[in-house]
Amino acid sequence: MATASLVLSSCTEGGADAAFCVIPMPNSLTAASGSYVLPGETAVSLPEEENAQKVFRYLEDALQNTPIALKAVPQGTEADIRLATDSTLADEAYRLEADREGVCITSNASGAGWFYGVQTLLQLLPPDIYDSSQTFAGTLEIPTVRIVDAPRFPHRGAMMDVGRNFLPKEEVLKFIDLMASYKMNVFHFHLTDDQGWRIEIKKYPRLTEVGSHRPRTQIGHSDYYYPRRYDNKEQRGYYTQDEIREIVRYAADRFITVVPEIEMPGHASAALASYPELSCGLGKTYVVRDYFDVFDEVYCPKENTFRFLEDVLTEVTDLFPSHYIHIGGDECPKKAWKKCAHCQALMKREGLPDEEALQSWFIHRIEQFVNSRGRDIIGWDEILQGGLAPNATVMSWRGEEGGIEAARQKHRVIMTPGVRCYFDFYQSVPEEEPMAMRGFLPLDTVYAYDPLPAALTPEEQAYIIGTQANIWGEYIQTPEHFEYMAFPRLLAMAEVQWTQPEQKDFKDFARRLDKEFRRLDLRGVNACRNFYEVDASGAWKEKDGIYEVDLHTFCPDAEIRYALNDSVVTATSPLYESPIALTEDAVVYAAAYRDGKPLGQVKPTAFAVNAATGCTYSYSETPDLGDLCDIHSLTDGRQGQARDHHRWLTFHRDTMQLVLKLHRPGKVSKVSFASLWRPWNTLWPVRAARISVSMNGEHFVSVADSLLTYDFTPTEAVRFPVSLCFPEVEATFVRLELVGGGPCPKGYYNEGKNSDFALDEIEIY
Ligand code: ACM
Numbered sequence: 001m002a003t004a005s006l007v008l009s010s011c012t013e014g015g016a017d018a019a020f021c022v023i024p025m026p027n028s029l030t031a032a033s034g035s036y037v038l039p040g041e042t043a044v045s046l047p048e049e050e051n052a053q054k055v056f057r058y059l060e061d062a063l064q065n066t067p068i069a070l071k072a073v074p075q076g077t078e079a080d081i082r083l084a085t086d087s088t089l090a091d092e093a094y095r096l097e098a099d100r101e102g103v104c105i106t107s108n109a110s111g112a113g114w115f116y117g118v119q120t121l122l123q124l125l126p127p128d129i130y131d132s133s134q135t136f137a138g139t140l141e142i143p144t145v146r147i148v149d150a151p152r153f154p155h156r157g158a159m160m161d162v163g164r165n166f167l168p169k170e171e172v173l174k175f176i177d178l179m180a181s182y183k184m185n186v187f188h189f190h191l192t193d194d195q196g197w198r199i200e201i202k203k204y205p206r207l208t209e210v211g212s213h214r215p216r217t218q219i220g221h222s223d224y225y226y227p228r229r230y231d232n233k234e235q236r237g238y239y240t241q242d243e244i245r246e247i248v249r250y251a252a253d254r255f256i257t258v259v260p261e262i263e264m265p266g267h268a269s270a271a272l273a274s275y276p277e278l279s280c281g282l283g284k285t286y287v288v289r290d291y292f293d294v295f296d297e298v299y300c301p302k303e304n305t306f307r308f309l310e311d312v313l314t315e316v317t318d319l320f321p322s323h324y325i326h327i328g329g330d331e332c333p334k335k336a337w338k339k340c341a342h343c344q345a346l347m348k349r350e351g352l353p354d355e356e357a358l359q360s361w362f363i364h365r366i367e368q369f370v371n372s373r374g375r376d377i378i379g380w381d382e383i384l385q386g387g388l389a390p391n392a393t394v395m396s397w398r399g400e401e402g403g404i405e406a407a408r409q410k411h412r413v414i415m416t417p418g419v420r421c422y423f424d425f426y427q428s429v430p431e432e433e434p435m436a437m438r439g440f441l442p443l444d445t446v447y448a449y450d451p452l453p454a455a456l457t458p459e460e461q462a463y464i465i466g467t468q469a470n471i472w473g474e475y476i477q478t479p480e481h482f483e484y485m486a487f488p489r490l491l492a493m494a495e496v497q498w499t500q501p502e503q504k505d506f507k508d509f510a511r512r513l514d515k516e517f518r519r520l521d522l523r524g525v526n527a528c529r530n531f532y533e534v535d536a537s538g539a540w541k542e543k544d545g546i547y548e549v550d551l552h553t554f555c556p557d558a559e560i561r562y563a564l565n566d567s568v569v570t571a572t573s574p575l576y577e578s579p580i581a582l583t584e585d586a587v588v589y590a591a592a593y594r595d596g597k598p599l600g601q602v603k604p605t606a607f608a609v610n611a612a613t614g615c616t617y618s619y620s621e622t623p624d625l626g627d628l629c630d631i632h633s634l635t636d637g638r639q640g641q642a643r644d645h646h647r648w649l650t651f652h653r654d655t656m657q658l659v660l661k662l663h664r665p666g667k668v669s670k671v672s673f674a675s676l677w678r679p680w681n682t683l684w685p686v687r688a689a690r691i692s693v694s695m696n697g698e699h700f701v702s703v704a705d706s707l708l709t710y711d712f713t714p715t716e717a718v719r720f721p722v723s724l725c726f727p728e729v730e731a732t733f734v735r736l737e738l739v740g741g742g743p744c745p746k747g748y749y750n751e752g753k754n755s756d757f758a759l760d761e762i763e764i765y
Pocket residue numbers: 330331380397
């Protein structure tokens with residue numbers, strides 16, 4: 001295992017130090033004084049291998065905005081940059097040695113090491129070489145350095161979902177090129193889903209004639225509007241086989257393998273809209289879906305379906321030379337199979353005890369076909385249910401458990417747990433972000449991920465071949481938004497994939513990323529800039545009996561300036577030096593500054609601080625927790641908003657009792673709380689509330705009792721605040737007895753089913 005020989009000093013503008021901002025962090029880097037300036041005609045000596053030519057062409061292209069002209073010369077000839085071969089190096093490992101005489105990049109003959117050496121070399125050069133608006137005017141000076149480097153994992157991926165919303169080929173190529181810069185090597189191309197089929201299949205033209213477009217798309221989040229709203233804008237697009245070949249070639253030129261995903265047996269609406277005879281319910285009309293959910297319409301495991309899928313996979317394996325073919329396997333409801341005479345007869349004939357076993361049978365059969373084409377399948381972790389296919393690789397997404405189980409069964413695993421790897425999750429405080437799927441996955445959480453679970457032995461860990469970022473496209477309709485979700489988190493993921501844990505350090509990563517934003521800008525990447533903004537988080541400090549707000553920015557060397565209840569923040573606003581104590585409701589406005597200049601937007605964060613804030617409580621029913629919740633979140637000083645579930649606790653019983661212990665005995669006269677109306681989530685507001693108080697926690701006296709009615713009919717999610725006021729009374733304990741919304745009303749989703757209720761922020765005055 002490589003170790004760093006030098007802890008680098010911090011980057012400064014210009015000079016040799018600034019050069020060492022390589023992402024992902026190399027595993028060994030030794031710097032010395034001196035440098036080498038590339039001459040106007042830079043000779044590059046190349047070994048015979050075709051891949052050396054490929055790397056040369058890539059470098060030539062990367063330097064096109066500079067006055068430098070590259071000239072290829074044979075090995076053994078004097079050269080400014082030498083590509084050398086060392087057969088003892090592992091695949092993808094490289095050495096980069098630069099001194100006053102020139103640069104040498106060494107790889108084994110597979111050549112990936114040359115490519116990664118060139119990526120490191122390019123990051124040693126000024127970002128401005130990527131400015132295509134003008135020819136770079138400075139010198140290309142390479143500091144003296146010896147880098148010995150190799151990746152931690154062989155699978156370093158990112159997934160682009162074009163099934164939900166098509167993205168143009170140009171964006172696919174741009175993303176692949178960016179992946180290459182950060183030494184990633186697998187582009188997972190999610191090509192089919194309920195909302196679109198995006199790859200031309202010659203034998204089945206209706207897949208694209210019918211399956212690649214829909215007349216409209218839901219507006220807003222799936223759960224937000226009731227009834228759903230639609231944009232009435234046609235969404236269409238697919239890649240021709242020529243375009244697919246171009247994408248595969250472009251990626252191969254960057255040592256990236258494209259792994260296609262053809263979803264089965266679920267997420268098949270677009271295919272069934274094209275060929276309804278592949279479903280269980282012949283005669284039913286299927287449509288390309290215009291909203292986002294998990295749908296009951298799935299492939300029926302009958303002979304014509306397998307013929308279809310084998311034909312599709314034949315064309316797919318002809319187009320994609322990847323060893324792996326991803327066949328999906330996730331989120332396949334079994335409702336259609338349960339009702340289908342063919343499916344039930346098949347289960348009987350094959351001795352399959354249940355529909356999970358039928359799914360496993362389905363995947364086994366597809367695996368046999370893919371294996372017969374000389375390839376192996378990857379499937380989402382649901383393919384474990386009913387028994388893993390013998391050669392399958394598992395992509396673990398519902399946490400790490402599936403991956404752990406598969407590794408114990410000696411199957412290869414790619415770890416992509418949602419909470420660490422799903423880049424459709426929010427990357428910053430959700431209230432201030434463009435709509436995302438859900439979740440909360442900030443840059444430092446991505447960075448901290450270690451894909452090797454401690455629960456596995458070293459032998460079992462060896463089955464974990466890597467990790468990847470999954471960028472699901474439900475709420476991503478444009479290239480700009482795709483890039484916003486991908487960057488800069490992709491760079492943190494690249495370091496998770498490449499760099500040994502001993503070399504990882506988030507502070508140092510942030511220092512390098514601060515410089516790298518310039519390169520991303522010049523390459524036209526619409527990266528999220530929350531790196532330069534301030535997040536505020538509040539917590540009750542039991543020791544001091546006080547509620548404190550911490551302000552934080554990722555950006556190194558930044559000052560934080562803030563104002564309370566005033567949106568104007570300037571370079572002379574109070575400097576944040578230590579946590580801010582709050583004793584009442586406040587909005588904290590904050591921004592990051594450097595050298596007196598604002599680095600990003602002023603961001604507001606609202607806190608609700610009252611007698612309940614930070615109080616502990618007991619509850620009669622254990623709730624489900626939103627993405628930004630823990631069990632204490634009912635009194636965490638942050639109110640849940642209607643737009644998402646982040647701060648809400650959901651209770652599944654019709655009645656619930658909660659007893660809060662106040663920090664100290666005191667007078668109370670008002671209790672507030674809010675519940676949520678979101679019919680798609682079966683969430684209806686609280687119908688009745690009773691408030692009681694006690695001094696000893698045993699004998700309670702009722703002080704307020706109210707039936708709650710809501711006298712309008714909303715059409716979008718609503719937060720219903722309620723306040724119960726009563727004559728001032730002394731209390732140490734406050735009890736809330738709440739009655740939920742009862743059965744979902746007639747005409748609504750889950751009509752007649754008992755509703756749940758979501759609560760947030762209990763406030764006491
Ligand atoms: C998945 O996120 N459904 C794999």
